[in-house]
Amino acid sequence: MTAPIRVALVGAGDIGRGAHLPALLAHPQVELAAIVEPSPVQRALIDAPGVPVLDDAEQLLADESVTAWVVATPPWVTPGLVRLAVEHGRHVLAEKPIATSLAAAREAYGDLPPETAALLQVGFTYRHDPAIERLAELIADGALGDPLQVRVIVYDELDDPLDREHAERMRATLAHGLPVIHEGAHVADWLRVLLGPEELALEHAWSLRTDPALPADNLCGASLAHPAGHRIELEIGWLLPAPVAGEITVRGRGGCATIDVAAFSLRVESRAETAELVGAGDRTTRCFGRQLDRFVAHCRGERPTTPTGRPAVPLLADGLAALALSERLAEAMERGAPDRTAGGAGGPRDRPGAPAEATR
Numbered sequence: 001m002t003a004p005i006r007v008a009l010v011g012a013g014d015i016g017r018g019a020h021l022p023a024l025l026a027h028p029q030v031e032l033a034a035i036v037e038p039s040p041v042q043r044a045l046i047d048a049p050g051v052p053v054l055d056d057a058e059q060l061l062a063d064e065s066v067t068a069w070v071v072a073t074p075p076w077v078t079p080g081l082v083r084l085a086v087e088h089g090r091h092v093l094a095e096k097p098i099a100t101s102l103a104a105a106r107e108a109y110g111d112l113p114p115e116t117a118a119l120l121q122v123g124f125t126y127r128h129d130p131a132i133e134r135l136a137e138l139i140a141d142g143a144l145g146d147p148l149q150v151r152v153i154v155y156d157e158l159d160d161p162l163d164r165e166h167a168e169r170m171r172a173t174l175a176h177g178l179p180v181i182h183e184g185a186h187v188a189d190w191l192r193v194l195l196g197p198e199e200l201a202l203e204h205a206w207s208l209r210t211d212p213a214l215p216a217d218n219l220c221g222a223s224l225a226h227p228a229g230h231r232i233e234l235e236i237g238w239l240l241p242a243p244v245a246g247e248i249t250v251r252g253r254g255g256c257a258t259i260d261v262a263a264f265s266l267r268v269e270s271r272a273e274t275a276e277l278v279g280a281g282d283r284t285t286r287c288f289g290r291q292l293d294r295f296v297a298h299c300r301g302e303r304p305t306t307p308t309g310r311p312a313v314p315l316l317a318d319g320l321a322a323l324a325l326s327e328r329l330a331e332a333m334e335r336g337a338p339d340r341t342a343g344g345a346g347g348p349r350d351r352p353g354a355p356a357e358a359t360r
């Protein structure tokens with residue numbers, strides 16, 4: 001039997017402790033070798049008996065047997081840690097977004113040789129869900145028609161005035177970019193997984209701050225056009241006081257398909273079928289587990305594929321492509337302007353000082 005891979009978890013905050021840690025502890029081919037967490041407050045919450053807890057990732061380098069890191073740190077910290085790991089030959093599964101701007105990403109990753117960059121898997125967790133994979137298959141087969149109307153609505157991170165840790169974390173995150181940079185990393189990745197790598201024309205974008213005390217706008221949206229004629233509407237929001245149902249909807253002449261983002265269940269009503277795909281267990285456990293399966297395979301030099309035969313592991317190029325779209329959207333959203341270079345047709349929002357030039 002193959003020996004388990006010795007993995008370290010770097011960053012044991014909300015998602016590190018809440019989703020990566022259980023996945024790592026449950027995986028039969030993973031031995032959790034160490035956890036790195038500098039914050040004493042977060043360290044006190046770690047429940048992983050017998051696993052050494054360190055306060056600096058550099059300490060991991062002393063142990064050559066720890067060949068893989070799962071990096072679940074804020075995106076303004078992630079690039080330095082990823083670079084440290086891959087330069088020392090460690091495989092890394094790094095949380096999205098891989099940086100908060102393309103400039104920061106290029107600085108961190110731009111000069112990595114291809115074989116070093118190939119050690120990085122980007123944490124686009126939900127692309128691994130069977131629902132997204134089935135939806136990609138339906139679109140690729142033309143079962144829903146062509147062109148398509150696509151709507152992606154994601155509202156997350158409820159405003160809870162009693163949860164001060166969450167409020168501070170969200171403020172710190174918003175200070176590094178609109179929700180489209182953070183939450184939107186998944187959305188940008190889904191669009192590429194579902195519709196392909198073609199550049200999208202941005203026709204309209206908006207953002208809104210529901211609370212002037214927030215460091216950035218917390219609701220945002222955009223209308224885009226795909227060169228094949230598909231129309232895409234996006235809405236991404238944080239910090240509303242009540243939940244808003246999230247969905248990925250694809251409609252065309254052949255049928256309609258909807259993923260309920262909370263459960264990641266897929267409902268298809270097409271000319272060929274009426275079907276419901278409900279994945280096993282809860283969305284988080286399922287997707288972090290599947291993502292880790294693929295990371296283990298990637299670490300072993302395997303090249304896992306999706307049911308449509310595409311590479312299943314998102315690499316640096318995928319992380320950069322998602323960030324490029326997120327950043328382009330964020331710039332246009334903040335300005336309320338269309339992206340004229342990519343085919344938009346309107347003028348800038350009448351916000352004082354909003355520049356009229358094109359996005360890119």
Ligand SMILES: NC(=O)c1ccc[n+]([C@@H]2O[C@H](COP(=O)([O-])OP(=O)(O)OC[C@H]3O[C@@H](n4cnc5c(N)ncnc54)[C@H](O)[C@@H]3O)[C@@H](O)[C@H]2O)c1
Pocket residue numbers: 010011012013014015016036037038039042056057072073074075077081095096097123124125126169182183
């Ligand atoms: N894949 C997903 O579905 C998903 C879901 C939520 C969050 N995320 C991403 O995960 C990342 C972390 O988000 P979070 O909500 O858990 O944030 P968090 O602030 O709760 O956790 C980050 C942790 O990293 C630690 N940290 C900071 N600097 C460090 C360093 N140098 N070495 C080791 N640890 C360090 C912090 O102390 C903190 O405990 C973000 O990039 C976020 O976008 C991904």
